[in-house]
Amino acid sequence: GTADVRYDGEGGLTDTEGNVVNAFWSSGGNESTYELRTDWADEVGPDNALPEYPRPQLTRDDWQNLNGRWQFAAAEAGEQPPVGKNLKERILVPYPVESQLSGIQRHEDRMWYRRTFTVPRDWHIGSAQRLKLNFGAVDWQSEVYVNGTKVADHKGGYDKFSADVTDALKPGRTQELIVGVYDPTDAANGENPPLGKQRLDPSGIWYTPSSGIWQTVWMEPVARDHVDSLKLTPHVDGAASTLTVEPKGVRDGVRVRATAYVGHRKVATVSGRTGEPLTLKIRDPRLWSPDDPFLYDLKVTVGHDRVESYFGMRSIAVEKVNGVPRTMLNGKPTFLMATLDQGFWPDGLHTAPTDEALAYDLRLHKQLGFNSVRKHIKVEPDRWFYWADRLGLMVWQDMPAMTAGKNPSTAARAEYEREMKEMIDEHVSHPSIVMWVTFNEGWGQYDIGRVAAQAKSWDPTRLVNNQSGLNLGADGGAGDIMDEHGYPSPALPPSPDGERALVTGEYGGLGLAVPGHAWSVQQSYVDVDPQTYTDDYLTKLDEVRALVCRGSNGAVYTQISDVEGELNGLTTYDRKVLKPDVERVRAAQEALIHDASQPTPAGCTA
Structure with missing residues (x-):
């Protein structure tokens, strides 16, 4: 290929003899072999390609x-x-x-x-x-x-x-x-x-x-008789709280025993046979939340098969508080402050180079004061959800879309729903997941209300968002959430139904290129002055705060990292440069979450 080199003459460059270099524009052949990559890629080889145990919940x-x-x-x-x-x-x-x-x-x-x-x-x-x-x-x-x-x-x-x-x-x-x-x-x-x-x-x-x-x-x-998965369903009700344990993939009638632990201390045990749910009584449980992501350990014996697992006790629902539909975590109003997390890597694409890299983006969410993450039209490996469970982030899990602009065939629709059920079934036991998003911006949309109702029937314990970006796709009138997209300013659905909770499913997209840390093809929604990047981010966050008084329950900033041609990440695609002032952003977001999670949000009239 070719490369263009431009210099405006303002950088104070001199040659080896001290002569000032004036402005120029030159082009020529590009023989560079440089490829953008993360530092973790240098640790990867044939003997240590993702060596960690891949299924932490079984x-x-x-x-x-x-x-x-x-x-x-x-x-x-x-x-x-x-x-x-x-x-x-x-x-x-x-x-x-x-x-x-x-x-x-x-x-x-x-x-x-x-x-x-x-x-x-x-x-x-x-x-x-x-x-x-x-x-x-x-x-x-x-x-x-x-x-x-x-x-x-x-x-x-x-x-x-x-x-x-x-x-x-x-x-x-x-x-x-x-x-x-x-x-x-x-x-x-x-x-x-x-x-x-x-x-x-x-x-x-x-x-x-x-x-x-x-x-x-x-x-x-x-x-020969072994469990393929465990469906773990918490029921939070104070002293009467329980965990339902259902071993999957094994014939009925096999002896099963499940024991919950806090550290080495047994807190509950139950015996029975496969084919019938087991109920563990978890009295006065320590509830899972972003502020205290507490996890219980679980040991299950099915016949001669012995497996270990973990679970979190938490509830999620939409309920009216002072007449306003609110997202409720463990019975309390909770504002969901998230980023759009697409899970791409310059060196591994869908596959994070190492487990440390996989956890990094989630740790960065916590560092920046987010309590949620929207996993955008990709489903991650089990270890990603394990890290979300452990670190304490509420996950909006998108169903990966079919091709945008194409009306899916009958066969494609059937496959979409089959894969959606697999996604739900495989990840149903993770406390971090609080929402299933069944369509995004109308991409491949069909039977929107029916598909959302189907997802809700498969998992009635979580919220369902029938269309993230109602302004860009149709509303099936189903699910628990009404979701609007706005760039760069956040927006809410203009015609709320008074039953579903309102959220801003995407906003922001402030673009900042960092030379040497960007993909070769570049695009951003809004270009920002590096000197004012944090100020610009916080200005948009103030707009998110203003929507709380109009019933907003959450917002998703686009996005956690640059991805290929998109330069609107809070960190660069190679995860080497963090763009905003971390302390200022964290303080502002923690204050927003606190104020917006009150029964009457701070600054709003009842």
Whole structure:
């Protein structure tokens, strides 16, 4: 490519002999090999690619990580799996094929992954112990083979899947694993899957795709009767509070025992059999909140299967206070101050380079005084929700949108709802999640009210937002929230129904480019003077405060980090430069949350 170099003559530059350099504009060939990346990327290699346990809310002692260097090849439709064949390229799993960290850094619609693995002898895999192969997420359609035997088919780029591969194992130590992937992204002749912000031709608000394996691959030994997941539902009612425990994925009638702990101290225990919910009595619970994100430990035994977990006790609802619909956390009005968090990385795209990086953006929310985060049309790995649970952030979880501007087919609609149910079911036990957002700005919208009501029926314990950005999409009249978008100034729906709580689902977007820390293509909504950036941010925050007296329950600032061509982040895309004055922003936001969370918000008349 080419590069333009411009200098206005005002920077005090001199040459080596002390002569003043005047203004100039020059262009020429660009031979730079520099790529924007985070410091965490330098820590990543084949032996430590996301080594952490990937499923914090359902842990077992024995497991083996299969991340690392795999063989790789582009594929064609209809190809047979390359059983017993070495593939020419190498890819670092679990980083998307388009990412720097993968080592491939190009898009493929179809691809093969291949590696071998050995099963530890002390796992005693056979009739009693089974070998389970787990995938955190593969975008979008995948087929899995062990020693040439197909063990799994899966559609869905944001949800996990597993396979019992015991019967496909062969005598001896070395086993072959092959994964075939098809990901049309937004191709004109594709299936229009849920894809969020991914585009084959990224620009503006659309970004580079994240195809293929993008979350941890791992295996574990399990008992024949074993739990796939735990549905943990808190019921907060003072001394009568309870936690309902439902082991999923196991046949009915198996003995089950669940015990809750605070540290090493037992606080409740219950026994029963699978197929019926168990109820733990949690007397006078310590409630989970952003100010005190307290988590109980949980041990569950199902037959011979022993797993550990955790839970938080909290409630979320919309109730009227002085006639105004309010968002209520643990029975108290609570203002939700969030950022739009898109979860993209310059080096790993959808995949954070390390677990420390994954937690960083959430820690930054807390540092800046936010109590909430809107995870924007992407579903993160389980460990992201674990960090939100631990750090204390209320999560608005978006359903990843289908392609904007395209009327989805009957098949695409069915797939959208199937993947939405998977999203809800898989993350239903996280105390941090307080809201499901079923559509955004009308992208791929259809049957808005019905889809929101469907989400509410799947999870009646959380808020449902039927359309974030009612001014840009239709209102289905369903759910608990009315949500307006405004740039740069915050806005509220102009015609509230008096039943649903009002929020500003997006606002702000103040753009500030930091030279040396920006993607090569640049776009921002509003350009800001670096000297006045914090002042400008706080001016918009004052506008958020003014809307509280009109019934606002929350606001989402766009956004926590720059993303590719968008420069409106509070931090740069490489997470190396924080733009605002942290202390001033935190103090202002904590004051806003405090004042706006009163039964009669401070400064407002009842």
